[in-house]
Amino acid sequence: MLLYISSNQNIGIFDFLIKEKGFIIKKLSGEFCLNKFVIHYMRNLNHSSYVAIDLKAIKDTEKEIIEA
Numbered sequence: 001m002l003l004y005i006s007s008n009q010n011i012g013i014f015d016f017l018i019k020e021k022g023f024i025i026k027k028l029s030g031e032f033c034l035n036k037f038v039i040h041y042m043r044n045l046n047h048s049s050y051v052a053i054d055l056k057a058i059k060d061t062e063k064e065i066i067e068a
Contacts, residue, residue, distance in 0.1 A: 003048040007056035034060045035068040
């Protein structure tokens, strides 16, 4: 499964993987604080083989992203 954290404008960027590769994609769209996301949802990441993050969806500073 691919977990995709996306801005609203890029929400469908990986849809081709559903048709071509049969991937299951969990999409989360909007604006996120990556550090808080990782802390609160880390246990849910066990089900994901891949994680893709749209930097336009992240509100953190560069330092906060590195810490996350």
